[in-house]
Amino acid sequence: MDTPSLSDDLRRYFALLWQWAWLLILATVLTGGVAYLVSRRTTPVYQAATTLLINEAPATRSADYASVLASERLARTYTELITKKPVLEAVIAELDLPYDERELKSAIQVELVRDTQLIELKVEDTDPQRAAEIANTMVAVFTDQNQTMQAQRYAASKESLEAQLADMDAQIQQTTEALARLTVDEGEPENSAVKAERDRLEIALSQFRQTYAYLLQTYEQVRVAEAGSTSNVVQVEAATQPESPIRPRLMLNTALAGLVGLMLATGVIFLTEALDDTVKIPDDVTRHLDLPVLGLIARHEVSGEAPLITVVEPRSPVAEAFRSLRTNIQFASVDYPLQTLLVTSPSPADGKSTIAANLGVVLAQSHRSVALIDADMRKPMMHRLMSLPNRAGFSALFVRPTTSLDGALQETAIPGLFALTSGELPPNPAELLGSEKMWEIIHQVNQVAEVMEIDSPPVMAVTDASVLAPRVDGVLLVIRPGKTKLAAARQAVEQLRRMGANLLGVVLNEVELGRSRYSYYHYKGYYYAYHYSDAEGRVKRPSRRRNGGRGRTEGSG
Incomplete structure (x- = not known):
């Protein structure tokens, strides 16, 4: 049994895909078309983006590792704070947006640009102008709230110092006014009490001015400290109104949907192929049954009145295929010429009777006397195929x-071809076929015919074929690709071999040559194709012609 090579498997897979190319194209076009229509009907969404720079406080700037980590934490903190509820509420109120905080937050994306102090803010909206307005307003609101929040750290100190400065200023003003009232005219004597009061007020005024200067200096230091430790964000690139939507991406969605449809169709095809346990190609026969393929008979149509293609169209490609089958059978039994040939199949509806009848015709056309026996006494077909009466027959x-x-062996319209029809259907066909009388009948037929061809029931249906197989010179197994189960074919072959039958090979019947796997099949180094020559020896490709009122004849069983 030959082991399939990688190239054989690839060729088989390619042929399978080519066979189902219509399904692949249909799935691709259908899914792509649905995605296109859905994308066209979907409301477009626009995205506006702005870039923020973290303006870090000068007092926190440093080149050491701790400062770097602090800067990264500050950046991550800002990316979280910018989408918090206070900012969202302020933006909604300012722009009068038809959203709540949750809906607005879902439309916002904040990303920290790696290894930088930049923050990228993106806003999605069905209105491009509104998307840009939301992005710019969010930056302004967040900047104001951040400044207010950081200014609150020094507000208490500044308020206390401002109150003390105001108090000192008031006391200085009062002391200055008191000194002004103690001023006397020149030339008038100054008593000791007035002098003492003046001195006291001047000393107090000096102290108040020193205290005021100290408080003012402290206040300025607090302001410097506030300015040096306050971080904020600066909008380095304002959001502009986008011109095109970010979704739906019409062409991308269509292409991706088409690709998905193609992949799904491919998966379905391979899954169907894996689950299909029928015989499909000649390689299945040689690989699983270890039998040669002696012939490939294409699916054809003939008229109901003359159902044999070898009689109606003797020069057709199908008739040539039967002649090729005849030659292959002769080569399969060179050492022991065939006198009795059994034609059977694993299961019903494989077309064995049609194969047997057409093979009998081409055998007779080779100037040999052929007797065609219909041993299928359960569902006989030979009298219909040969247009013969079935009153007195085999039974x-x-x-x-x-x-x-x-009176039993009847002449047919084909010179040299005789037919022994089934006759009346007996109740015990298997017992009759296994009796000694059966072999006496075969001996009598051999006296008048060079080749005897027996059409028997399917192997798996009844035991008739198993009874006949050991007593004939060769057995021809008919298989219908796509219909005959591989398990049934394997079991039929095993059963015939257990009975000691001489299995010559397999005939693949009703082959659909239109499919890629059969249209020009490369089999074991040979090409199988139909042709014939005209009177001058030129090779001609016949055209397929169909007669009116024709129907496809599959034969029996």
Whole structure:
């Protein structure tokens, strides 16, 4: 049994995909078309973006590792704070947006640009102008709130110092006015009490001015400290109104949907192929049954009145295929020429009767006398295929006291071809076929025909074929690709081999040549194709012609 190579598997997979190319194209176009229509009907969404720079406080700037970590934490903190509820509420109130905080937050993306102090703020909205307004307003609101929040750290100290400065200023003003009232005219004597009061007020005024100067200096130091430790963000690139939406991306969605449809269709095809347990190609026969393929008979149509293609169209490609089958059978039994040939199939509806009848025709056309026996006494077909009466036939010979073929073996319209129809259907066909009378009948037929071809019931349906197989020179197994189960074919072959049958090979019937795997099949180094020559020896490709009122004939069983 040959092991399939990688190239054989690839060729098989390619042929499978080519066979189902219509499904792949349909799935791709259908899914892509649905995605296109849905994308066209979807409301477009626009995105506006702005860039912020973290203006870090001068007092915190340093080149050491701790300062770097602090800067990174500050940046992450700002990316979280900018989407918090206070900012969102202020933006909604200022722009009068038809959103709540949750809906607005879901439309905002804040990303920290790696290894920088930049923050990228993106806003999505169905209105491009509103998206830009939201982005710019969020920056302004966050900047104001951040400044207010950081200014509150020094507010208490500044308020206390401002109150003390105001108090000192008031006392200085009062002391100055008191000194002004103690001033006397020149030339008038100054008593000791007035002098003492003046001195006291001057000393107090000096102290108040020193205290005021100290408080003022302290106040300035607090302001410097506030300015040096306050971090904020600066908008380095304002958001502008976007011109095109970010979604739906019409072409991208269509392409991706088409690709998904193509992949799904491919998966379905391979899954169907994996689950399909029928015989499909000649490689299945050689790989699983270890039998040669002696012929490939294409699906064809013939008229109901003349159902045999070898009779109606003897020069057709299908008729040539039967002649090729005849030649292959002859080469399969060179050492022991075939006199009795059994034609059977694993299961019903494989077309074995049609194969047997057409093969009998081409055997007779090779100037040999051929007897075609319909041993299928359960569902006979040979009398219909040969257009013969079925009154006295094969079953009637079993009840005659002496074995005589008088009136049973009928001549057909084909010179050299005789047919022994089934006759009346007996209740016990298997017992009749296994009796000694059966072999007497076969001996009598061999006296008048060079080749005897027996059409038997399917192997898996009844035991008739198993009974006949050991007594004939060769067995031809008919398989219908896509219909015959591989398990049934394997079991039929095993059963025939256990009975000691000489299995010549397999005929693949009703092959659909239109499919890629059969249209020009490369099989074991040979190409299988149909052709014929005209009178001058030129090779011609016949055109397919169909007669009116024709129907496809599959044969029996």
